[in-house]
Amino acid sequence: MTTTFPFEAGAKDEELRTVGTDAVRIDGLDKISGAAEFVDDIDFGPGLLHAAIVESPHAYARILSIDTAAAEQAKGVVRVVTGKDFPYKFGMYMEDRYIFAQDHVRFVGEQVAGVIARTHREAVQAVKLVKVVYEVLDPILDPKRAFEADAGLIHPDLGDYTHVPWFFPKAGTNIAHWRKIRKGDTEKALAEADYVLEDTYTVPRYAHCAIEPHVTVSKLDHADRLTVWTASQSPHTQRHLFAEALAPLGFTHKDVRVITPYIGGGFGGKAGVSMEILGAAMATLVKGRPVKLRWTREQEFYNTYQRQGVVAELKVGVMNDGTITAVEHKLFWDAGAYVEYGANVVNAAGLSATGPYRVPNITNDSLCMYTNLPPGGPYRGFGYSEFHFGLESHMDRIAEAIGMDPVDFRRKNAIVEGDELSYGGHMNPSGLIEAINKVADAIEWGVEEDSDNPNTVMGKGVALFWKAPAMPPNASSASFLKFNEDGSLNITVSGMELGQGYLTVMAQIASEVLTVPVEKIRVETPDTDRNPYEWQTVASHVTWSSGLAVEKAAIEARGKIFDVIHQVYGYEDDSLYLESERVKCKTDPSFEKPLSDFVIDGIQTGDGTWRGGPIIASGKFMPEFTNALSDPETGQGGHPNVHYTVGATGVVIEIDKDTGRIWVRKAALAVDAGKAINPDLVKGQIVGGLVQGLATVLYEDMRFDEGGKMLNPNFTDYKIPTAFDIPDEVVPIIVEVPQPDGPFGARGVGEHTMIAAAPVIANAVYNALGIRIKSMPVTQEKIAMTYLEKSRS
């Protein structure tokens, strides 16, 4: 089936006015002047109440009793709530979570009770007075252990949970979802391969560390309307889940309103619903009073989604000429206590675990394992950052073993347009080869560099990446557009401005169609009562999907503008065009009509009556060509992914042989944006994402004790980069092979820039010192110890 799009993909660059320019962010002034308002900055007056949460100190336990009497008597306390008040389940893809714990707790930090008080301090004090008696159970903290037949069950009722049809939980085990791909004959291909490499790579958990903590303010007014102001990437999904989870209290969707002002970073951590539902539920018990719940930095680490850890068992077969013939990839995900969102990460990784290569024989098993650690979930890269570490390390090792240059090996196997994907679909147009070549040039691949310092050695590495948006097949975007008297525009959408520049890009797309300058376009952050639907701002899909919705709205508005001109002046619609905010006519060069003359008031005709009126328009987009139907045993038959974005990363590093310290001297990253609507913002994603990725391999290291308690939930012990901890030089490279169904050819790039950062460092360390680190992070200590061992032997 082919889908036709009425858009202007592939328009020649010289024909574009705004798309492709480095427009200044339309939210820039708000942010630089201190005007930008985040949830915590909104004033709610003296009636504001504050909530704090009683959390489980155990990774796995049965709740025997909860005594709230003392807390209820405490100064300033208005209400104490427990699981009894809300015996309701929720979940995005699988309903495996309760709002507050019912009879069991399954991770350290799980919410057992909540206190609402007049001040924040009083709420925190009263939390300490809630007495909970637990029967402590043995936790399972390791995904391989969780997989063993004799492991205890973390969710004995798994078989009864409601879930989306493309998840395959196994009742009576800890397997919440098992994504299988079976393509070709992997066993035979591995047996016939000239060379097979098999190894295991481990990737620990990571934290998003948006600088703004999660915060939500909820209010149920006396007319029974629930409004939630929230720092969220997913306002409509939140409204939907609140309305569904709280339906027993009588709420319908129209009674629930979610307002999301600017958010201080998301990276996936503010996608879906996490702590926000606690605030929304608690507010229903104190009618008329707004209730604020703000996570501390500690809670931000252990009580929001974490990036899941993974143990990756990888086996790859190649022929002597360098052709990859088979990939067998087993991914054991440490998905945590609840997997309602994390299981979709597992699913996405399972579909794409070959990486950006042409592979005829594939066996992927991506296993979502329940463990007694905090719930895993989406984090920039959505499973791909995790499995690329092993995969791209492996590719380097294979190339060396068969005597091929790692870059040539990748070029030879790089997936190209039309190649068959693991689930049977075909690869979209892509500039992967161009990206590889440009990155290799940028780091002068093949040219050895020497250090002036006898204690240090130089190394180079390359790694590729790919990623598809992971979305349900009916994930949609919509937009409303209206003109103002002066010809300026207001656009509403419900994608979130996370910092990536979404609002600006939407303005540029509308500007391109309507010739209204970007400075005259306001694009507002979401309010679910007023802004049209958007599934979520995740999956790097909003430039593409919401961009298409905005483009459609702008095209509709243009049509309405031409209709008015036609009615009044008689020019045929197809002879009309827009230029510099005016309507002009190809057949009558003397005609021109400024938009500001008529887009609200219309045009007066000869008899004194008026035609036209306010120009308003809407647009929506749903990827109607996808489906999630596939054979659970083979993964064949569906069309789960809309398209892939690809690219390459390269680094030049210097390592101190004694201490293992790494300096990234140069990093280059090329990503195929299809069309960079705003190249400057794409470069922002390249540099920001790369640094975030480098941090996962060089600095960040989440530690838990044997009881499953996180040991380093703060910025002193969990180190994220400062202004000193960045490469000396970053070369951002934009490749543009248009996405045929994208707005002006664009596809998403936001998450991708992080994906290959970890393996590229592992490969460069090998290149420099001849040591292969197979577990993340690649710390100074690991390098120094491994190098010492190697020099001794």
Next chain:
Amino acid sequence: MELEIKVNGEQWALNVAPADVLLDVLREQVGTKSPKIGCERGDCGSCTVLMDGRTVRSCLVLAVEAEGHQIVTVEGISYQGLSELQDLFLRINAFQCGFCAPGIVLSATELLEHNPNPTRHDVQEALAGNLCRCTGYEPIIEAVLGAGQPKVGLDRPATGPAEGDRP
């Protein structure tokens, strides 16, 4: 306890508890919301304000310690229009989510006040206490280096508007 402070040129007489930190008092009693709550333990710098022209982390300063001092936040720098530095930050799209921006603007403003021609290393050092998770710092450093150029310079003191200067 009584507290008298000057915030962005305006005198305030407030009633605070001994344990109140300056950050909360600025946000809740003065209504100055640009200093942000990021970690409440001195690690992230999003609560940075200028106290007598020097950056402090307002989450670590007891409100009573600010008695008699002059506090400037990014609102105090912006109210008459953007500084050259802010303008450069804006034009090169230096920030993304912008949560760190108020703190970084102040740290960079302080640096340029004392060192109009900083090196890359100077800028990195001045910003090392302000975490930014979005940008990878590169465009921020670029803007500060650009603002340090003589042709741009700062036309307004880091300590904000002079007395009686406020509309």
